Amino acid sequence: MGALMRATDWSKTRLGPVENWPSSLKTMLGVVLGSRFPMMIWWGSELLQLYNDAYRPILRHKHPASLAQPGAQCWAEVWDEAGPLVRSIQEGRPATWMEDWQLFISSDEMAEETYFTSSYSPVRGDDGSVAGVLNTVQETTVKVQSERQIRMLHDLARRVADAKSEHEACLIAVDVLAANALDLPFVLVYGMDQSAQSATLVASHGWKQIDGQPVAAQVPINDQANTQDWPFAAVMQSAQEVTVDNLSARFGPMPMGRWNARTEQAIVLPLYGTGQAAPSAFFVAGISPHRKLDERYRAFFLATADQVANAMVKARALEEEKLRAEALAEIDRAKTAFFSNVSHEFRTPLTLILGSIEDTLARHKPLGGDELDMVHRNGIRLLRLVNSLLDFTRIEAGRLPLSFVPTDLSRSTSELASAFDSLVEQADMRLIIHCPPLPEPVYVDPAQWEKIVLNLVSNAFKFTLKGEIEVSLHWHGTYAQLRVRDTGVGIPAHELPYIFDRFHRVEHSQGRSFEGSGLGLAMVQDLVNLHGGTVHAASVEGEGTTFFVAVPAGTAHLPADRIVQTPVAATRPTSASALVLEAAQWSASSHRSGIPAAPPSGRAIDSKMDRQAVSAAGRILLADDNRDMREYLLRLLRPFWEVEAVGDGRTALASALHHPPDLILSDVMMPGLDGFALLRALRAESRTSTIPVILLSARAGEEAMLEGLDYGADDYLAKPFTTQELIARVRTHLTMAATRNALNEELVRANRELEAFSHSVAHDLRTPLNSIDGFTSILLMQQGETLDIEARRLLEDVLQAAKGMRQMIDDLLTLARVGRAELRRDTVDLSDLTRKVIDVLQRQEPGRRIQFKLMPGLTTEGDPGLLRTALDNLIGNAWKYSSKRQESVIEFGATKANGEVAYYVRDNGAGFDMKYAHKLFAAFQRLHSEKEFPGTGIGLATVHRIISRHGGRIWADAAEGQGATFYFTLP
Template identity: 85%
Template sequence: MSDKPPVGTWSDLFADGGEMGALMRATDWSRTRLGPVENWPGSLKTMLGVVLGSRFPMMIWWGPELLQLYNDAYRPILRHKHPASLAQPGAQCWAEVWDEAGPLVQSVREGHPATWMEDWQLFISSGDMAEETYFTSSYSAIPGDDGSVAGVLNTVQETTVKVQSERQIRMLHDLARRAADARSEREACQIAVDVLAANALDLPFVLVYGMDQSALSATLIAAHGWKEIDGQPVSARVPIDDQSAARDWPFAAIMRSGQELIVDDLRTRFGPMPSGRWNAPTEQAIVFPLYRTGHAAPSAFFVAGISPHRKLDERYRAFFLATADQVASAMVKARALEEEKQRAEALAEIDRAKTTFFSNVSHEFRTPLTLILGTVEDALARRQPLNGQELDVVQRNGIRLLRLVNSLLDFTRIEAGRLPLSFVPTDLSRLTSELASAFDSLVERADMRLIIGCPPLPEPVYVDQEQWEKIVLNLVSNAFKFTLKGEIEVSLHWHGTYAELRIRDTGVGIPAHELPHIFDRFHRVESSQGRSFEGSGLGLAMVQDLVNLHGGTVRAVSVEGEGTTFFVAVPAGTAHLPAERIVQAPVAATRSAKASAFVLDAAQWSPSTDRNDTSAIPASSHVIDSRPEQQPALAAGRILLADDNGDMREYLLRLLRPYWEVEAVGDGQAALESALNHPPDLILSDIMMPVMDGFALLRALRAQSSTSTIPVILLSARAGEEAILEGLDYGADDYLAKPFTAPELIARVRTHLTMAATRNALNAELVRANQELEAFSHSVAHDLRSPLSSINGFTQILLMQQGQTLDAEARELLEQVLLAAKGMRQTIDDLLTLAHIGRAELRRDPVDLSDLAQKAISVLQRLQPERQIRIKLTPGLTTRGDPGLLRTALDNLIGNAWKYSSKRAQPMIEFGATRANGEVAYYVRDNGAGFDMKYAHKLFAAFQRLHSEKEFPGTGIGLATVHRIVSRHGGRIWADATEGKGATFYFTLP
């Protein structure tokens, strides 16, 4: 009887195998390495039945060659390998991953336990690429009929979609989170690229291009993964045109379509591409347009490399789209924040400009108001009419007020577009010459030269004559204000299509960083060394607006310290002007009254003016009150007056000179030089002045010992509590806001002169008393030292000569006398040192504190060589101060630590530095007796002791001396201690 089963029995083996069963039924197994089915081992047939009947991906590797048998569920894992993979050896089928899979299979065949890999990354050949895939897989042994391992069962689940999706979602989440911190579009792009760079598996490279304002090109904003090719960087700027699209990114085509575009020919466009993380060059890229809200055209382009290990399927496309949308959203949010910040900054700048403007215009109004009101009040007080000179002052300042008001109204009308203009054909040369010549005598009196070169032009120029006057007069007066020597040139040039006015000066010039802002509203070049600090900050802004209304342009070139030239170009003809504003009838050019107002105003800026000579003014014109019997007694003294306005100087001189000696100067620098050369008894100073303002003058005065105590009264147009407190914080003794009354000014000057005289008398008395005290202290020290020396000397002689004959008690008493004499002498020396510290002139030299500390310790070690003490010194601690006084301070602090650590078995002293409240604090630390912190307030008072004389001898003056030295240096000293565990003394030296 044959052992072979019926043929039909083996055909049932593949009956439930689906498509794989059909394939296996149709296979002539005799032609395969497995041989005829009827010869297969029973264990293989049994396991194959299980595999084919399962819906879970399974494959059998059988025999030494690991021949493959698998079910329908396993087929997608094989990609294009199926059906050739059936009965194929595993090493041949999976050649691209066998270096990873083979050792695991062999391990199971050798009898080792089954394996388990979760989300195992494998690059499987799929068509023409090595596809990035992930599997959760297990290899387990299949026993043969004889019980040995005959094959390996591979159960597997592909997790590629899960792994890639989780990776991409994580990246998009990180991008949204981090991009929320971006404050500008550029920063948002850089953050986005940094986040995307962490996912090189999906994005081999990323580029973000921003559209230029011209819309003619795009500039690279951020990049990762492709910085250069063959040493050449990636395109930094890409033209938006079809000609360059074939050799660069096709941004023009994307702008037309408004859709993303796949770029397949990267190698053709750019040459060899970067290999990236897997050493496989990227051959494709996808480019997305990025839009801002409310804009039809893209504002940027997002370029992403397509992985060479992934197919660009719908899932991969959706990922690119989500990433591009996220980058666009980050840019939009960042731009919104940036615009909000810019709006806030613009509002803050407007607010600052407004505050500055009101401060300036307040000064401009209050100064003439002071002169007008003060002159009138003076006349009313003396019951007499205004004299000619006073009428001139009132008229000049009234005109100045009128001009200021008109300027403000004009500026407001310009801003609102309501300035009435009439453009008439004008002989511009004649008009300009007439206006400039109004400054001729003023410039000549200032020892300068005015050059006017305005030749006739070939045709009339259409201008509004009134506004042209403002343009010329503002620029010429501005040139005079900032030119202290040399010349001013006014010239007119014809350039065929336009006329150009040039106003050149040899003045102080404009700093390069200020030049872009000189035409801004309310902007003033604060550091300019001009004739005056006066001005509203509207002049040049108004010039620019008026020139623009003429269809022209204005610009300036300047070299600081050499001069400035303004160029005003006005087009010829009428095509650039509104037709309804043109008046064809020619109007003769004549000088208006405005020129006189500008010249009168500029005349106030000259410090050398005849109006300052008030010696001929009768004293009766300066009576403060109409009742002489109520006149207060005025303290004698010399006053230094600083103000850049000529009329204000004249007015103050008329008020003050009948009672005091007064010197008047035009700026803070001149006041400082005068005060240093000949210190006055009081300084009366304006705040807003050229060269050096009142605050800078105050700082300079307080920094010099010869002028530090001079009383200073500030005059300012800035009123209110905040302005007063600011002035007082700068060190002023008093603050007087304009406009002020004559009696108020006289009263304050009298009060401060009286107080200064009293203070000076007290200081002189104090100096005399200190000198007497110093002489007394030296005399007493000498008188005390002499008997102490005798006591000390005779006691030592007695001990040396008679010591052997005296009993122990007598010798001990004599030794106590010596010790007491020594202590008394130390007390006298310490008291003299303490007294000297307050009188000695403080030096500010470089001091090596570490070196001083080492010297103090060396002295103590020589005196007590038997003491073993651990020393910790931080080297290189330096400061600036008085070397002698700081040596005394460290001698006392280290001596203190040496003394109070004497009873420790292992004493320690440390000198170092730390930081306390933002400043360097030096410290001396010991592990000695310490003290109770509730007594810390007594530490630095003279003769205060926290330990008994018997326990730790001393004078009780050392720490008081240290405190005085540190205080004289402007520092502070404090201590921290624990009783029985040591103390740390800290001190600062600003």
């Protein structure tokens, strides 16, 4: 533009030769041409236009004819709106500001929909009067249109979610789209017929009829070009959208739109179902006569069509739900058969494995006997789980072999419960067995009664850490009742209805172990039901639980073909040893917080991996409630690193806080504090927040891994895993942690240097400022009376500018210091701090009439120095922005907001428009002019940083001319 202006013969324009231009115009034009922000000057009574390069895109095709052209001529199509604003500035009224101003400007033979954020300010001539108007403007068309379209797409996704059918989804979608007439003058949705030879109108808006003819209800689809209908055949062939021009020639005169223009273009898009190669429907939308079909507009149509297609797919899925439910039922039946077969197949190799190990251990203690003991214990446990799974699938399929025989239930129950005698005694608890003789035998299946009793007693032992377990049996005339009572952790009331559900576990329950299939109590319930009985539980959290099992007397409730009349004497339990052995592992887990040093494993490990592992030195904290797993991991890790092993999450947390390790290896499922809760607690503490954590879990698959990583774990390892994989991951994270710590130390050093630099720069800036301030003050004192009014005013402006610069430096240093200062946590009396701030302000302006309302006794936890800085700024702002009131009112108090305490500072001052609230807490953002209310624009940014560092939130509520209220929370 500078080059163009230099090449212009201005003597032939209304502005005349450049040498005759006022100096104020030349000065202002230099500012405009040097700016990269869109700016234009309207000069003189005709408002002749001069502008910079950044303004040229706003003019569209009007440039270069618009140079030195009168504003009313250049902007004739919008002058009814813009003209009065410009004239008001010429007449001496205050500057104006318009945000997201809608204007339809001429562009390429259309009235283009545009939006601008614009200001109009006076430009003084050489004589001091208003000689011109400065227009600074930013086009916001893209922002406004994008926000409008995003709101529409959001409403569309929300509304169609409730559609029950495909047709209803189309109707709802079109109803939502109808609200956006600026982007979608009309909308039609056609569904493909079964024959794929035609498409039928499903829903429409904005086009009832054209020239008296209704919109086509059915459109044939063929390969021949048809200029009288929508080109659905072309859309199917190209598999992409097709633009249709000159709608009036195809369908007759189009209706006049809201802004006096006819829609002459439309876009036709295919709608696809899930996995379909051909479209199942078509989306037809009018193209606004006020917008060009550019890539952004085209992308909007594509996104809208995708949303409509997704809505139709989801609705269609609901209609198909019944068929899917029937298919799932068949799959469930197949699943039951599969588990039954797999369980049978597991039993054979397990029997061979256990038999061989037992023979070897019985003959002699072989080399590596400890490892064989561990294999044997876990083999028995696996066999028991397989048997439980087999029983479960048999019960579910109704194929569990049962034989109900008359049984001495008292003796049988006593024998079964006494299997836990020594184990309970070792755990420093008491086992009470009270089973007096019953008046008659009870018909039960002995093998299944054994499972009922053993599951309930082992469950009681698992969740009882001290006190006693009581097993009793009583006769109630028509039924015998088994009662298993414990003094354990109890069951929360909200969990009690679900304890017999399959695979249900009580979350965060404190027990001896978190291991288990989640089938035990569900199987107990199923077995009791097969006996014609009932089972229920009563519990008080923290006091204990009692299970009641009622078995009816006689045989009337039992299937006749399953009753065996020969009495069966009580026998030694056949599966008690497996349950007792497993329970013994829980006992060891819950009473041992650490494990002594284990000898190095005899397992051969690759020498290269050995050297790499040793090179990544560090200390590891291992947490797992399974004793065998802890010993196994110790044997793997101790040859390379120092390892501390603990049996539960609480002990692991205490150890990590007392002596932070270099890495934590934790099981996910542990009693008391599980792996996820441990991870959250570690991340909440500054000393342990950066320690790498690897989670171990029996849950495999991508979903389980992502869940672990979402909780903040550095890595996730699913069981079973190989030795090489475990050691490689541990070594990698230890190496990364060492590197990260070194980088953190370097960052701390760099921050110290930056802090020193900022203070040095501040000092260097203050020195010349002090000189400017001092010498200007001396000049005013010594020569002030000899200077004219204008000279004195200019010197006073220099003093004021120096003061503002000094304040800016102080505020910037405060903002930087807030981000670096170490955060203290003390008890702070906010009411007292506020009173001190007010005292300082009153001493500075003793004559100010102001009313303070201060709520006493408001205390919190936080950093006293930083909170004083925050209140200095908030109370200072209230003081400043209420200064033009005859009587100012400032309040400080507290209220409830969303269930938390929110402190507030309220004034009756200038306030502000809430649409600018998002700018409040950014540095250098001001909502009032410098002349009206001086300031640096940094204070609220400093307050925001202080509140954020305390973990709180800050927001504001205000209205122009009615004051403002700032709220903040301090957790």
